[in-house]
Structures are given as structure tokens and as C-alpha cells.
Amino acid sequence: MSSHAKLKIYIVDHAPVLGGVEVFVNDLIAAVDQNKFDLTIITDTATRVQFDGKVIRIDLPRLRDNWIQTIMAGMRLAKVIHNADVVMTTTARMHLVGAVAATLARKPLIWRMCDVTLPHSLARLFSPIPKIFLPVTHFIANTCSPDLKRTIVIPDGVRDENAITDEERREARRHFGFDDDQVIALMLARLVRAKGCDVFAQAITQCDDRVIGLIVGGDDESEGLLGGRGLRQELEQFGDRVRLLGHRDDVRRLFAASDLYVNASIFPEGMGRALMEAQMAGLPLVASNIGGIPEIIGDTGILIPPHDVKALAQAMMIDSSTRKSLGQAGRRRALENFQLESVARRFEKVWHEAAGV
Numbered sequence: 001m002s003s004h005a006k007l008k009i010y011i012v013d014h015a016p017v018l019g020g021v022e023v024f025v026n027d028l029i030a031a032v033d034q035n036k037f038d039l040t041i042i043t044d045t046a047t048r049v050q051f052d053g054k055v056i057r058i059d060l061p062r063l064r065d066n067w068i069q070t071i072m073a074g075m076r077l078a079k080v081i082h083n084a085d086v087v088m089t090t091t092a093r094m095h096l097v098g099a100v101a102a103t104l105a106r107k108p109l110i111w112r113m114c115d116v117t118l119p120h121s122l123a124r125l126f127s128p129i130p131k132i133f134l135p136v137t138h139f140i141a142n143t144c145s146p147d148l149k150r151t152i153v154i155p156d157g158v159r160d161e162n163a164i165t166d167e168e169r170r171e172a173r174r175h176f177g178f179d180d181d182q183v184i185a186l187m188l189a190r191l192v193r194a195k196g197c198d199v200f201a202q203a204i205t206q207c208d209d210r211v212i213g214l215i216v217g218g219d220d221e222s223e224g225l226l227g228g229r230g231l232r233q234e235l236e237q238f239g240d241r242v243r244l245l246g247h248r249d250d251v252r253r254l255f256a257a258s259d260l261y262v263n264a265s266i267f268p269e270g271m272g273r274a275l276m277e278a279q280m281a282g283l284p285l286v287a288s289n290i291g292g293i294p295e296i297i298g299d300t301g302i303l304i305p306p307h308d309v310k311a312l313a314q315a316m317m318i319d320s321s322t323r324k325s326l327g328q329a330g331r332r333r334a335l336e337n338f339q340l341e342s343v344a345r346r347f348e349k350v351w352h353e354a355a356g357v
Contacts, residue, residue, distance in 0.1 A: 006038040009351055010084040012077065012094045013051075014044045014060045020273035021090050021114050022049050024156045029053045031157070031344035037351065042080060056080055060097060074100025081105050085355045088134070092118035099129040108132075108354040113140050115270040116291075120144075131354050136271040137292030143268075152350055155295075156273055157343030163282035163331055164256045172256035183211045185316050186258035186283075188251070188274040190217040191235070191244070192228040196264030196288065199309055201235050201242040203264070206313035213242040213262075216254060255281040260316060260323055263287035266306045272296060280334040284326035286315040296338075300329035 015022050029039050029052050041051040044060040058076050061069040078101040081087050088110040089098035095111045095118060102109035113135040127146030135141040138153055145151040178184055185204065189195035197215055204213040215235070220228040235242055248254065255261070261278035263269075268291030275296050279285055285301030287293050294303055302318070304311040318326075 006036060007351055007355055007357070008038045008040070008083055008085045010040050010042055010081050010087045011090065012042045012087065012098050013049075013090045014047065014094050015049055015091065016044070016047050018049050020156070020271070021112075022051070023273060025090065026052045027157065027159060027340055028344060028347065031340050032348060033344075037348065040084075042077065060094070070096055071100055073097045075104060077101035078104035081107055085357075086110060086351050088112050088351075090114060095130075096122060096126060099126045103129055108356070110134050110350065110354055112136075113144055113270070116140065116143055116268055118144060132350060134350060137295045139268070139292040139295065140270050154343060154346050154350070155338055156271055156276065157340035158273070158276045158280050158334070158338055159340050160280060160335065161252065163327075164252075168252075168256040172253045175253065176257045178212070178257060181210055183207075183260075183316070184214060184258040185211060185260055185262050185286075186214045186216070186254055186278070187262045187264065188216045188254075188278075189263075190220050190228065191215070191231045192220045192222075193231060194265060194267035196266045196306065197228075197231060197235060199266065199307060199312065200262055200264040201238045202309045203312035203316065204241050205238060206309060207317050209241075211316055212240075213238075214245055214254070214258065215242065216245045216248050216251075218247040251277070252281065255283055258283060259320075260284045260286055260318075262312070262316065263293060264306075264312060265290055265293070267291075269293060276334060276338050279330040280338065282327045282331045284318075284323045285330055286312065297330070298333055300333045301326055 011025060040054045042056045045057045061073050074097045077097055081101055082105055084107050087098055087102050087107050089095045090112045098109055108131045109129055110132045111130045123146045133145045133151040135145055135153055136155055141151050141153050187200055191197055204211055219232055223229050235244055261283040263272055263275055265288045271292045275285055285297050287297055288306045289303035290306050302315040304315055
């Protein structure tokens with residue numbers, strides 16, 4: 001390519017519904033230098049996710065389907081990426097499809113590694129193909145990356161919409177009908193068992209009556225740890241102490257109405273985007289000491305053992321001055337490490353490196 005041409009980046013994502021990865025991809029599209037980079041999203045024909053910018057839809061199989069379908073999807077993808085300078089995949093399933101496509105099309109491939117779902121055997125098998133492994137945290141790097149020498153850790157980035165003001169807080173609490181002496185603990189999570197929603201609810205009941213829990217997120221009736229079949233009915237038993245608000249778009253107002261943000265995950269998360277957003281808004285964080293979560297919080301929040309209801313309850317009853325100081329420290333950390341614009345510059349550098357320009 002000429003020194004003045006835009007670098008063509010193809011990002012391959014298959015998610016059927018909007019998640020943290022897809023939110024970040026949309027933010028990244030807006031934050032990169034449009035004069036130097038031309039981004040195209042390739043996604044599944046069946047997805048309900050709405051991406052910004054240029055989108056190409058092709059059939060992308062599930063990993064549980066047979067290898068012939070995976071290879072065929074890679075062949076379809078290879079035809080689409082023939083003009084790409086760099087291809088970046090964002091999920092375990094797409095890492096494999098992308099590896100087939102990048103080999104056939106002879107394009108440099110980046111694995112953006114966001115979780116621990118890629119089996120180690122497959123990661124090792126396909127490891128010669130990606131030029132760069134790009135995990136969101138050192139936890140993911142050390143757990144999943146097949147070659148640390150080709151690994152660069154870059155976290156997700158979040159927009160800086162400024163810390164919550166006192167006026168925003170008063171308006172939001174009036175809107176939701178919260179009294180001044182109530183302590184509102186917020187959790188943004190789909191109703192799945194891996195998120196520890198039941199641990200959170202049990203901990204709320206061990207706090208004094210001033211503490212109210214909010215869980216914001218949609219239902220998931222799939223089975224197993226990563227599903228939530230029957231979980232809503234279990235949580236409804238806790239009555240008004242734990243309020244299930246479903247999916248909502250007024251996240252900043254929820255942050256403003258809350259006194260602290262909680263992540264009670266019992267399954268290792270790669271990062272936890274909602275934690276970063278709450279941190280950027282100035283909310284104090286209480287979270288499970290698991291997966292990549294400690295890398296977000298550092299020493300600016302309270303880490304608790306997963307499943308530890310008593311420890312979570314105690315952490316949610318910290319006094320207001322401690323909440324304030326932790327929230328301020330957390331926002332400083334978010335500004336230093338997770339600002340979207342600075343993260344976008346780091347991605348641009350990696351794309352240049354992968355393209356060899």
C-alpha cells in the first residue's frame with residue numbers, strides 16, 4: 001500500500017446479541033483516526049447487533065458445528081477480506097474461522113482475546129497463524145495466549161463522560177424514588193449464574209435495611225453456569241430489597257442514583273466493561289477477585305473472594321467517606337488507563353505493526 005492510503009482493517013465478530021465486545025467495537029470505530037484507517041465489520045447474517053459504519057454480513061457457523069462448516073466459513077470469509085491490510089477477530093469461534101481465512105487470503109491476522117472460552121488445544125493448533133495476540137488483560141494473556149512473545153495486552157477503552165455531579169445524583173435519586181439515607185448497590189449483568197446475581201442478592205439481605213440492590217440486565221433462559229434458567233424466579237423471592245430492572249438504556253442515570261457498583265462474578269471474566277464505565281463515572285467498586293477484574297480495580301476498590309456472601313455484605317456497608325475516596329481514586333485510574341482515545345491510539349499502532357508499515 002502507498003504511504004498515503006488508508007489502512008484497511010477488517011474486524012470479524014459473530015455475537016448474536018449486543019455485548020461488551022460489540023459496544024467497544026462500535027466505540028473504537030468512532031475513536032480511530034478516520035484519515036488513516038478504514039474499518040469494516042464482518043458479522044453473522046443472523047446477528048441482531050447493529051454496528052456503526054461499514055458492515056458485511058456472511059454466514060458464520062457455531063463452534064459446535066462440524067469442522068467442514070468451519071472451513072467453509074473460512075473460505076467464504078477469505079473472499080471477503082481480499083482487500084484487507086489487517087484482519088482482527090474478536091471471539092473464540094471467529095479466531096478459528098479467521099485463521100482459515102487469513103491463511104487462504106494471505107492476510108495478517110490479529111486475535112483480539114476477550115475471554116477464556118477458546119480451548120487450549122485449539123489455540124495451540126492454530127497458534128502459528130496469527131501475527132499478534134491481543135488480550136484485554138494480563139490474566140487472559142497468561143491463561144490463553146499460545147505465545148507471549150507475540151502478545152500485546154491492550155484493555156478495552158471507555159468514553160469519558162465526566163464524573164457524576166451532585167445535581168445529577170439528586171435528580172436521579174428523585175427519579176427512582178430513593179431516600180437520602182438509602183445505600184443503592186448497582187449491578188449491570190444479564191441474569192446468568194456466572195455473574196453471581198444470587199450471591200449479590202444474598203449479600204444484600206445480610207446488610208442493614210438501608211441497602212437496596214439493583215440488577216439491570218435481560219433474562220437468559222439457557223442452561224448451566226453461563227445460563228440463567230429459573231434465576232429470575234429465585235431472585236424475585238428477595239422482594240423489594242433486590243429490584244430486577246431488566247434491560248435499560250439510562251445507564252448514566254443509574255450510576256448517578258447509586259452509591260456503589262458491584263460485580264459478584266463467580267466465573268473468570270476477561271475484563272468487565274461495566275466496571276470500567278462505573279469507575280469512569282466515579283462510583284466506588286466492589287468486585288470479585290477473579291479473572292481480569294483485579295487489573296481494572298487495582299488498589300482503588302474492594303476485592304472479595306468469589307461466592308463469599310459475608311465479605312460482599314461487609315464491603316457494601318462501607319461508610320460514605322470511604323465510598324467517596326474510592327470513587328475518586330477509581331476515576332483517576334480509569335482516566336490514566338482506560339480512556340477510549342488513548343486506547344484507540346494503541347490499537348492503531350498494533351494495526352500498523354501487523355501490516356508491516
